[in-house]
Amino acid sequence: MNVRDLEPEGEAQRLAALETYAVLDTPAEPGFDDIVRIASQICGTPMALISLIDDRRQWFKAALGVDLSETPREIAFCASAIEQTGLFAVPDTAADPRFADNPLVTGEPGLRFYAGAPLVTPEGHALGTLCVLDRQPRQLSTDQADALAALARQVMVQLELRRAVQRQAADERHRRMLVEELRHRSRNTLAVVQSIIMQSLRGIEGTADARRAISDRLVAMADAHDLLSRADWQAAPIGAVVATAIHAVAGTGTRVTWVGPEIELNARAALALSMALHELATNALKYGALSSDAGTVSMHWTVAPGDAALFQLVWQEAGGPVVQEPQRRGFGSQLITAILPRELGGSAALAYPPEGVRWTLDSTLGRLGIGLPD
Numbered sequence: 206m207n208v209r210d211l212e213p214e215g216e217a218q219r220l221a222a223l224e225t226y227a228v229l230d231t232p233a234e235p236g237f238d239d240i241v242r243i244a245s246q247i248c249g250t251p252m253a254l255i256s257l258i259d260d261r262r263q264w265f266k267a268a269l270g271v272d273l274s275e276t277p278r279e280i281a282f283c284a285s286a287i288e289q290t291g292l293f294a295v296p297d298t299a300a301d302p303r304f305a306d307n308p309l310v311t312g313e314p315g316l317r318f319y320a321g322a323p324l325v326t327p328e329g330h331a332l333g334t335l336c337v338l339d340r341q342p343r344q345l346s347t348d349q350a351d352a353l354a355a356l357a358r359q360v361m362v363q364l365e366l367r368r369a370v371q372r373q374a375a376d377e378r379h380r381r382m383l384v385e386e387l388r389h390r391s392r393n394t395l396a397v398v399q400s401i402i403m404q405s406l407r408g409i410e411g412t413a414d415a416r417r418a419i420s421d422r423l424v425a426m427a428d429a430h431d432l433l434s435r436a437d438w439q440a441a442p443i444g445a446v447v448a449t450a451i452h453a454v455a456g457t458g459t460r461v462t463w464v465g466p467e468i469e470l471n472a473r474a475a476l477a478l479s480m481a482l483h484e485l486a487t488n489a490l491k492y493g494a495l496s497s498d499a500g501t502v503s504m505h506w507t508v509a510p511g512d513a514a515l516f517q518l519v520w521q522e523a524g525g526p527v528v529q530e531p532q533r534r535g536f537g538s539q540l541i542t543a544i545l546p547r548e549l550g551g552s553a554a555l556a557y558p559p560e561g562v563r564w565t566l567d568s569t570l571g572r573l574g575i576g577l578p579d
Contacts, residue, residue, distance in 0.1 A: 219287075220260055222330040226364050227371055229257060229264055236363050237267035240335065240356055245269050247352045248320070248345060250337040255360055256283040256321070257333035271314065271338075280307055286321035287331035292350050294320040297342035318343045320350070322357035324364070335360050440469040443478070447504065450479045454486035455495055455502075461486070465506035465518070474573040477548035478518075481541045485520050485564055488537065493522050493562050500525030500561075514570035516551070522561030530557040549573060 223229070241253040252270035256263045263281035265274055278284050282304070286293035298304040298317050309316050318341065321334035335357040337345075345353065444467055451461050470478065486495070486502075494500030506518035522528075531538070538555060541564060546553040551568025 219330045219332070222326050222328060223257065223259060223332050226332070226368050228266060228364060228367065229259060231266070233267065237360065238269075240360055240363075241267045241269045244335060244337055244353060244356050247356075248337040248349045250318070250339045250343075252314070252338040254283075254336050254338070255324075255333070256281070256336060257324075258284055258287055263333065276309070280309055282307075282309070282316075282319045283321055283334045283336060286334045286336065287323055289323070292320060292322050292345075292354060293334075294345060294350075296344050300342075314338075315340050317341055320345050320353065322350075322354045324357055324360050326361070327365070332364075440471055441475040443468050443470050443506070446470060446475050446479050447482060450482035451486055454483060454490060460495060460500065461502040461504070463504035463506075465504075466508055468508065468516075468570065468573070470573055474549055477545045481545045481549075481553075481564075481566070482520075484537050484541050485562075489522055489525075489562070492526075493528050494525030495522075497525040508570055516566075516568045516570050516573055518566045520562075520564040522563070525561060527559055528557055528562050 237255055241255055245251070245253040250270075252268075254268050254271060255266040257266060258278060258281065260278070262275045262278050263283050265271070268274070282293075282295065285303070295301050295304060296318060298307065298310045298319060304310055304319075307316075316338050318339040319336060320338075321336035323331040324333050324335065325331050335353065337353065443465070444463075447463050451463075455461050489495040489500075489502055494502055500522065501524050502520065502522050504518065504520050506516065509515040509517075534542070542553050542555050546566060546568075549566065549568050550573065551566060553564060553566045556563045556565075
């Protein structure tokens with residue numbers, strides 16, 4: 206395989222960016238190992254890698270089903286993947302003239318399928334990929350491809366947090382606080398991911414439907430992380446969190462409206478609220494108000510002044526079909542009535558009145574954010 210050379214100036218910048226993360230040749234870490242395992246589960250492949258490309262090799266930060274720790278760059282599939290925009294997939298390597306003679310195809314491990322989602326820095330440099338591989342030709346579904354891309358963004362979340370820690374190394378006290386925050390956020394995020402996967406697989410009979418539900422929820426998490434990354438992981442404005450979650454599902458029309466004071470949500474609250482709204486919008490589009498041309502959703506939130514600064518958000522559907530309360534609450538209902546409200550430091554109620562589904566969240570501003578703007 207002949208790897209097309211990157212422009213020298215761009216490649217020099219990419220290598221310099223990779224060096225700032227100080228991750229090459231570091232020991233295995235559970236957070237990255239968890240991500241390759243989740244990628245393998247979702248895509249149904251026996252192998253998955255987090256691969257980083259330097260000037261002479263591809264090195265694996267995490268590997269599942271592969272005994273190697275690195276390979277020469279000139280035979281690396283990922284070296285081709287980082288030159289592309291978006292997912293790079295080779296359904297049958299033996300039938301592709303670019304890869305048919307690759308020793309990784311003709312010899313061990315006998316690769317016949319490759320799909321890699323690039324690991325892209327905020328500055329636009331592709332450091333490597335999160336990839337899945339198989340010894341049999343295959344293709345990823347759209348949902349699997351979306352989930353792989355979302356998980357690749359989770360890899361970058363962890364790399365960015367590592368770099369933030371390293372940049373603050375001069376201040377030992379602050380460094381220790383950031384290290385603990387890194388561990389806490391990585392542990393919480395991956396725990397939520399694992400819960401989503403297990404509960405979705407348990408609650409949905411069809412494999413394709415389960416993978417679609419998993420993919421949608423992972424994408425919602427990734428969108429919230431994107432918002433937080435723009436503000437150094439400190440906070441995100443509630444209006445942006447709401448808009449991003451709603452637009453991802455329902456588009457940019459006027460059938461969903463919202464109003465409320467612009468408060469700043471901390472990272473934990475931004476992630477939980479984004480996932481809750483994504484779940485509500487998805488259900489409204491499938492079964493509720495947004496499944497009808499005449500249906501609408503209105504959302505408002507208020508902050509009651511006082512020592513506790515009580516926060517309430519109400520989601521109200523109208524004009525759509527009457528939705529009956531299910532006899533058994535599925536994982537989606539558990540997410541928005543119990544799991545995510547706990548993350549938001551409050552409680553939530555889901556009702557099914559004749560006028561349309563209503564979801565009410567009650568919390569305190571201190572648990573959600575850093576307060577109202579000046």
